[in-house]
Amino acid sequence: MSEQVRERETRRLDRxxxxxxxxxxxxxxxxxxxxxxxxxxxxxxxxTLPDFPAEIRAPAGTPAGVSGFQLHYSDHDILTPGDAPDxxxxxxxxxxxxxxxxxxxxxxxxxxxxxxxxxxxxxAGYATDPLTDGTLDPYMVHRVPLTSxxxxxxxxxxxxxxxxxxxxxxxxNMFALGxxxxxxxxxxxxTVGFLEKKFAKRPEIAxxxxxxxxxxxxxxxxxxSFTVTYEVAPARMRSGTYRRITGNLALSYGLVAAGExxxxxxxxxSYPITPASDILHELSKHKRFGVRTFQAEDxxxxxxxxxxxxxxxxxxxxxxxxxxxxxxxxxxxxxxxLELPLVIVDIQRGxxxxxxxxxxxxxxxxxxxxxxxxxxxxxxxxxxSPGDCFDAAIEAARLATKYRTPVFLLSDGYLANGxxxxxxxxxxxxxxxxxxxxxxxxxxxxKGPEFWPYLRDPETLARPWAVPGTPGLEHRIGGIEKSDGxxxxxxDPANHDRMVRLRAAKVAGIANDIPPLExxxxxEQARVLVLGWGSTYGPIAAGCRRVRAKGLHVAQAHLRHLNxxxxxxGEILRSYDKVLIPExxxxxxxxxxxxxxxxxxxxxNQVRGLPFKAAELAGVLExxxxx
Amino acid sequence: MTVTTNHTGISNRLLDLVPAAPAQQSxxxxxxxxxxxxxxxxxxxxxxATVQGFLPELGIARENIAFISGIGCSSRFPYYLQTYGxxxxxxxxxxxxxxxxxxxxDLSVWVVxxxxxxxxxxxxxxxxxxxxxxxxxxxxxxxxxxxxxxxxYSPTSEVGKITKSTPFGSLDRPYNPVSLALGAEATFVGRSxxxxxxHLTSVLRAAAEHPGTAFVEIFQNCNIFNDxxxxxxxxxxxxxDVTLKLAHGEPLVFGAEGDKAIRRADDGSLEVxxxxxxGVLVHDATATDPSQAxxxxxxxxxxxxxxxxxxxxxxxxxxxxxxxxxxxxxxxEKQGAGDLMSLISGGETWTID
Ligand SMILES: Cc1ncc(C[n+]2csc(CCOP(=O)(O)OP(=O)(O)O)c2C)c(N)n1
Ligand code: SF4
Ligand SMILES: [Mg+2]
Numbered sequence: 010m011s012e013q014v015r016e017r018e019t020r021r022l023d024r025x026x027x028x029x030x031x032x033x034x035x036x037x038x039x040x041x042x043x044x045x046x047x048x049x050x051x052x053x054x055x056x057t058l059p060d061f062p063a064e065i066r067a068p069a070g071t072p073a074g075v076s077g078f079q080l081h082y083s084d085h086d087i088l089t090p091g092d093a094p095d096x097x098x099x100x101x102x103x104x105x106x107x108x109x110x111x112x113x114x115x116x117x118x119x120x121x122x123x124x125x126x127x128x129x130x131x132x133a134g135y136a137t138d139p140l141t142d143g144t145l146d147p148y149m150v151h152r153v154p155l156t157s158x159x160x161x162x163x164x165x166x167x168x169x170x171x172x173x174x175x176x177x178x179x180x181x182n183m184f185a186l187g188x189x190x191x192x193x194x195x196x197x198x199x200t201v202g203f204l205e206k207k208f209a210k211r212p213e214i215a216x217x218x219x220x221x222x223x224x225x226x227x228x229x230x231x232x233x234s235f236t237v238t239y240e241v242a243p244a245r246m247r248s249g250t251y252r253r254i255t256g257n258l259a260l261s262y263g264l265v266a267a268g269e270x271x272x273x274x275x276x277x278x279s280y281p282i283t284p285a286s287d288i289l290h291e292l293s294k295h296k297r298f299g300v301r302t303f304q305a306e307d308x309x310x311x312x313x314x315x316x317x318x319x320x321x322x323x324x325x326x327x328x329x330x331x332x333x334x335x336x337x338x339x340x341x342x343x344x345x346x347l348e349l350p351l352v353i354v355d356i357q358r359g360x361x362x363x364x365x366x367x368x369x370x371x372x373x374x375x376x377x378x379x380x381x382x383x384x385x386x387x388x389x390x391x392x393x394s395p396g397d398c399f400d401a402a403i404e405a406a407r408l409a410t411k412y413r414t415p416v417f418l419l420s421d422g423y424l425a426n427g428x429x430x431x432x433x434x435x436x437x438x439x440x441x442x443x444x445x446x447x448x449x450x451x452x453x454x455x456k457g458p459e460f461w462p463y464l465r466d467p468e469t470l471a472r473p474w475a476v477p478g479t480p481g482l483e484h485r486i487g488g489i490e491k492s493d494g495x496x497x498x499x500x501d502p503a504n505h506d507r508m509v510r511l512r513a514a515k516v517a518g519i520a521n522d523i524p525p526l527e528x529x530x531x532x533e534q535a536r537v538l539v540l541g542w543g544s545t546y547g548p549i550a551a552g553c554r555r556v557r558a559k560g561l562h563v564a565q566a567h568l569r570h571l572n573x574x575x576x577x578x579g580e581i582l583r584s585y586d587k588v589l590i591p592e593x594x595x596x597x598x599x600x601x602x603x604x605x606x607x608x609x610x611x612x613x614n615q616v617r618g619l620p621f622k623a624a625e626l627a628g629v630l631e632x633x634x635x636x
Numbered sequence: 637m638t639v640t641t642n643h644t645g646i647s648n649r650l651l652d653l654v655p656a657a658p659a660q661q662s663x664x665x666x667x668x669x670x671x672x673x674x675x676x677x678x679x680x681x682x683x684x685a686t687v688q689g690f691l692p693e694l695g696i697a698r699e700n701i702a703f704i705s706g707i708g709c710s711s712r713f714p715y716y717l718q719t720y721g722x723x724x725x726x727x728x729x730x731x732x733x734x735x736x737x738x739x740x741x742d743l744s745v746w747v748v749x750x751x752x753x754x755x756x757x758x759x760x761x762x763x764x765x766x767x768x769x770x771x772x773x774x775x776x777x778x779x780x781x782x783x784x785x786x787x788x789y790s791p792t793s794e795v796g797k798i799t800k801s802t803p804f805g806s807l808d809r810p811y812n813p814v815s816l817a818l819g820a821e822a823t824f825v826g827r828s829x830x831x832x833x834x835h836l837t838s839v840l841r842a843a844a845e846h847p848g849t850a851f852v853e854i855f856q857n858c859n860i861f862n863d864x865x866x867x868x869x870x871x872x873x874x875x876x877d878v879t880l881k882l883a884h885g886e887p888l889v890f891g892a893e894g895d896k897a898i899r900r901a902d903d904g905s906l907e908v909x910x911x912x913x914x915g916v917l918v919h920d921a922t923a924t925d926p927s928q929a930x931x932x933x934x935x936x937x938x939x940x941x942x943x944x945x946x947x948x949x950x951x952x953x954x955x956x957x958x959x960x961x962x963x964x965x966x967x968x969e970k971q972g973a974g975d976l977m978s979l980i981s982g983g984e985t986w987t988i989d
Contacts, residue, residue: 297974311731313731320735
């Protein structure tokens with residue numbers, strides 16, 4: 010990089026929020042990912058929020074086709090991808106239009122002036138040019154002719170002779186990345202190596218991208234436009250080895266780990282659906298772990314095959330999103346009745362129906378809880394952060410195998426695609442979930458030893474799991490009601506009443522086998538408790554920090570288990586004057602809490618397809634505290 | 637898993653992965669203690685007796701056999717067999733069995749389904765199981781009616797069928813299950829009749845011998861809601877004249893006197909001609925191209941006065957389960973068994989002291 014030294018101020022910040030925005034075809038996700046990678050290697054704490062349209066190539070140049078990537082990084086531990094960007098990179102007028110409303114006055118704005126042509130302005134819906142009409146007056150604007158400088162740089166570089174203009178232009182995201190890397194003092198070796206590897210088969214394209222990246226970096230160094238650069242020192246984090254991980258990747262690894270910990274081969278039956286498909290993609294790579302992945306003809310076949318595999322002694326998994334859960338409902342009911350282990354992963358997205366496929370929401374809680382015919386209780390586990398998806402997947406598998414039951418793992422689009430640094434677990438600290446199948450008769454009948462498939466473990470109420478291939482234990486199970494113990498078809502009214510209650514008691518009993526709900530209340534003077542579940546953990550905790558910094562008192566508790574609730578939940582809720590439940594739905598947990606504990610919780614509900622903002626929740630908390 | 641071969645006569649490369657029975661088994665070994673609850677006279681009884689009589693012939697350990705069914709009268713079948721079994725939900729048995737068969741190559745997995753279960757609610761799963769060629773034996777009991785729900789018309793009922801749900805006659809054209817299966821390029825397609833024990837046994841045997849999905853349509857009489865649907869094929873006086881028993885390598889000749897034969901008409905379809913006419917076809921169940929098998933499936937009592945039974949098609953092709961399990965063993969051979977910790981610490985890492 011350039012050796013030029015210049016009088017320039019370097020400002021130290023404790024945290025920065027950057028956002029890259031451009032056309033879906035502009036490579037903004039890759040740019041954001043790579044900036045994040047540089048940031049992770051530098052040792053900052055971080056949290057990311059990709060935001061992209063559902064269409065693969067949404068209409069180019071329009072606000073609907075804008076793809077964005079936000080990164081929040083810091084020198085201390087952070088909990089959210091940040092409320093508002095400190096700097097926005099806008100690759101075209103549409104990106105500016107779609108993102109400017111999020112930019113606070115005084116924030117920095119880097120715009121690609123080459124893209125502000127009459128045609129593009131029109132497509133973006135601008136009547137006049139925002140670069141000249143005063144729209145951008147409140148911001149620190151850096152006008153950069155990004156496209157032309159990229160093309161010039163690529164053509165001037167060595168080894169790019171065969172690169173045409175269009176290909177050269179496509180490297181403009183790397184120019185932007187280079188400039189941002191310079192502005193924020195990010196290490197650059199990683200990106201150069203990354204580009205060499207990514208385009209190993211097309212060295213001229215690698216050379217073009219690297220040339221653009223370097224040109225962007227050098228441009229920052231030479232231009233007068235930037236008088237200040239920014240530094241964020243590495244964060245002090247717990248010692249250990251870290252990697253950056255998205256929720257879907259952590260969840261996939263958690264499932265592979267669960268296979269190893271239970272000693273069962275994994276079988277994934279799945280049908281592609283956003284934002285869950287990446288788990289299918291990931292698990293299909295891990296054949297050497299004995300993972301079988303089956304892309305079924307539909308969601309029903311996906312879960313059916315997984316349940317069939319569970320019957321045979323595999324750990325059956327199915328992955329989907331809300332619409333897929335709707336299709337799987339009948340089979341989940343069958344799994345409840347068969348009492349076989351099964352993990353149902355629901356990466357929630359905006360609903361109803363097709364809804365908002367690429368946006369996040371928490372609106373499948375009641376579907377997971379009640380979306381079946383009959384009394385069909387299913388335990389529910391929800392991760393709180395991308396990295397936590399690993400542990401939550403293991404926990405879901407633990408409950409499924411120990412209690413012989415389908416279990417819901419409720420993640421969401423924000424966790425799925427968002428990322429954070431993840432402290433790698435140590436093998437020895439992972440739980441031992443070894444499963445043993447039943448191999449001997451468990452009952453003595455008039456004619457001698459017999460196998461009763463519904464003779465339960467008195468403690469867990471789980472039934473024995475005897476897999477095909479076990480001599481002497483041949484048995485039939487099905488969705489028709491079975492006699493308690495023996496497991497033969499039974500239409501006896503009293504038996505049905507008993508079986509319904511036994512299945513309910515089995516799931517309810519899990520409350521004694523999960524950690525109690527913990528409350529964080531540093532001052533121990535809080536009268537308001539904020540209760541959350543799933544991916545809202547970060548924004549809620551960040552909101553709590555803000556109000557505590559103002560001297561107010563608030564307690565926070567976060568549910569990992571939503572069915573059953575931890576045994577102490579009611580006691581905790583009743584010990585506060587007010588309970589606030591923020592959710593990305595219209596009050597689904599609140600409905601459950603009110604029904605189960607008769608606690609008149611207050612809801613704060615938004616379904617905008619984006620996670621809560623810390624400032625927003627801090628405001629709500631303050632209102633509730635001061636009311 | 638212990639791999640023991642030497643099954644009594646019936647064998648293929650997949651069946652050889654299933655442990656053999658330690659001793660000769662009998663029909664009694666495959667009879668469960670459950671009381672059979674079909675209507676007296678139902679064709680399902682005959683099929684059950686034939687299957688119970690046939691299973692010992694397989695020579696594989698009883699505990700390594702699993703029967704998966706959907707919902708319907710026919711789908712009660714697994715309860716009456718002393719094997720592993722699952723009575724699942726309506727139409728989904730092929731999907732469930734696919735998971736079981738692909739994850740357990742040491743099992744012999746059978747699906748029992750009805751015409752409504754397999755072709756209506758579960759039509760899509762059936763097509764995809766056939767297309768994938770999963771190692772399943774699918775027995776579809778076709779009574780051309782919904783039995784369990786008390787007699788509505790089914791996707792195999794003839795047009796104009798008067799039932800409770802179609803008092804003015806049904807409107808939709810029926811499926812021909814054999815044509816459907818061949819259209820999905822099923823590698824094994826057979827047809828038999830509940831009451832013809834010897835014939836049904838021979839088709840079951842061939843299905844068991846086939847590595848991959850075997851689809852067997854069994855004409856089954858529902859004496860309560862659709863009695864006599866297959867009488868023409870059962871009646872001693874008429875049956876030989878209207879039934880074409882397919883035999884691989886044999887000329888397509890039928891009739892009480894062996895006086896009728898099948899040959900290709902000018903338009904490419906098949907026609908019935910007097911035996912001895914030029915161009916009588918010889919049945920080749922192993923032909924890779926399914927066209928002739930399909931043409932045979934178009935012969936029906938209504939259109940040609942003859943219904944073929946037996947094995948339409950039996951071709952050896954790679955199975956889904958073998959291919960999946962080979963990918964796993966290949967990956968392990970090439971890359972070694974997976975190591976969890978190196979997997980999760982892959983990618984860029986950094987250490988903080
Ligand atoms: C989801 C669902 N829909 C409908 C039913 C009701 N039902 C049970 S069996 C059946 C039809 C069975 O017909 P078929 O498969 O031909 O079996 P058969 O009783 O004739 O042997 C129907 C509609 C059901 N059990 N589940
Ligand atoms: S209704 Fe028909 S198919 Fe069902 S048991 Fe009775 S006779 Fe058999
Ligand atoms: Mg039927």
